[in-house]
Amino acid sequence: MIENSPIWVVSDVDGTLMDHSYDLTPAKETIKTLQKLSIPVILCTSKTASEVKVIRKELNLTDPYIVENGAAIFGESLRSVNGKIILGKKYEFLEEILGFISKEINYKLIPLNNLTDQEATKLTGLRGNSLNLMRDRHWSMPFLNPPSFLEERINICCKKFKVDIFKGNRMSHLLSINSNKGKAINALKKYSNNQNIQIIGLGDSPNDLPLLLNSDFRIVIPGIEGPNLNLLGQLKDMEFILASEPNGYGWKKEINKLINKLELI
Numbered sequence: 639m640i641e642n643s644p645i646w647v648v649s650d651v652d653g654t655l656m657d658h659s660y661d662l663t664p665a666k667e668t669i670k671t672l673q674k675l676s677i678p679v680i681l682c683t684s685k686t687a688s689e690v691k692v693i694r695k696e697l698n699l700t701d702p703y704i705v706e707n708g709a710a711i712f713g714e715s716l717r718s719v720n721g722k723i724i725l726g727k728k729y730e731f732l733e734e735i736l737g738f739i740s741k742e743i744n745y746k747l748i749p750l751n752n753l754t755d756q757e758a759t760k761l762t763g764l765r766g767n768s769l770n771l772m773r774d775r776h777w778s779m780p781f782l783n784p785p786s787f788l789e790e791r792i793n794i795c796c797k798k799f800k801v802d803i804f805k806g807n808r809m810s811h812l813l814s815i816n817s818n819k820g821k822a823i824n825a826l827k828k829y830s831n832n833q834n835i836q837i838i839g840l841g842d843s844p845n846d847l848p849l850l851l852n853s854d855f856r857i858v859i860p861g862i863e864g865p866n867l868n869l870l871g872q873l874k875d876m877e878f879i880l881a882s883e884p885n886g887y888g889w890k891k892e893i894n895k896l897i898n899k900l901e902l903i
Contacts, residue, residue, distance in 0.1 A: 639678050639701060640715065640830045645902070646837050647672060647893065648704075648823055648849060651683040651693065653807055653842040654859045657885035658763060662696055664886030668893050669697055675902055680704065680826070682819050682839075682849050684780065684811055687712050688771040707804060707811045707845065708822035709777035716829065723825055725817035726777030732801070732812050736779055739795040739812075743788055750780040750809055761808060779812040806845035807866065820848030838896060840889060844869050850878065855896060857881060859888045 640646065649655050656662045672679055678701040681690055687705045690712075694703060702713030709726025716722060726732075733749060740747045750758065751773045759765045761782075764772055783805065784792065796803055802818060804811045827833060839846075839853025843866050850856040856878035858865055865880060879896075881888030 639676055640680075640826070641832050643676055643678055643832075644835060645900075646678050646680055646835055648680045648682050648837050648839050648853065649889070650819075650841040650843075650846045650849060650859075651681055651685055651690075653861055653885060654840050654846070655681070655886060655889055657862070660763070662693065662886065665889050666697065668890040669699070671897070672893070673698075675897070677897075677902070678702075682708070682822065684778070684806060684845065686771060686774045686776075688774040689768075692771065702826060704819060704822040704826070706775060706778035707813055707817070708819040708848065709813055709817040711822055711826055711829075719829070723822075723829060724777060725814075725822060725825060727814035727816075729776050729779060732777075732779035732814070735799050735801055736781060736812055738799060739792060742795050742798075743784075743791045745784060745788055747784060748782045750782070751775060753782075777814075777817065780806075780809045781812065783808070783810050804845045804847070805843070805868075807843045807861070811845060818848040819846065820852035823849065823852045838893070840892075842866060842869070842885075844872060847872055851876075855879070857889075857892045857896075859892075860884050 655665050669679055679699055680701050682704040684707045690703050690705055702711055704711050711723040736747050755769055758769055800815050802813050802815055836854040838855045839850050840857040840859055841849050842859045858878055859881050862884050879892055881892045883891055
């Protein structure tokens with residue numbers, strides 16, 4: 639479908655397509671509408687491939703999906719590349735870099751995968767086997783958000799070690815400079831040989847900035863307590879839509895409005 643469709647919906651998951659209780663219900667009917675219109679729904683998330691497989695099954699999605707903040711793209715339709723496109727560096731390499739940065743700033747940055755089950759559940763709300771799926775990570779390094787006064791020093795380290803860090807609402811993500819959500823979108827466009835695509839991009843945090851920058855229609859989804867002001871600040875000179883409702887409710891409302899506006903129904 640991605641090769642032929644003139645429009646893709648590319649969406650973040652946590653805080654965007656669903657709330658932090660992981661409820662996908664609000665968006666389900668709209669996703670069915672998009673499928674009837676042959677519009678791909680491409681999940682673009684910090685989650686692992688193992689986690690996204692569960693979500694895709696619940697939503698009955700068959701389109702490619704971008705995982706680990708753009709470090710890898712998977713999909714049954716990506717046959718010519720054995721079902722995956724890898725853009726990121728291996729987890730072990732990034733773990734070493736995180737250690738180097740910790741020494742440079744004299745502050746221990748803690749990987750998400752190093753948390754105990756209890757600590758990880760408190761942070762993410764996940765428990766049981768869902769924690770195992772979350773830890774099945776190969777090309778990105780999420781870690782606990784450091785104090786804001788360290789951000790400038792961390793950014794200097796990123797240049798030194800040739801990596802990027804993207805801050806989400808609940809954690810930060812260390813990636814190789816060759817991978818982020820925007821670069822993954824462009825890699826998928828190149829693979830599909832479909833350059834005349836209009837992309838409807840949806841996100842909720844600064845972590846989604848590369849996704850939104852590489853979209854034709856930018857939709858910012860607020861949380862229960864309102865939108866992420868950091869993300870709004872980074873988008874202030876660009877055209878974007880701020881959803882009037884949070885999470886999946888805002889997602890479905892703005893997608894429905896946009897497909898009607900574009901006269902796709």
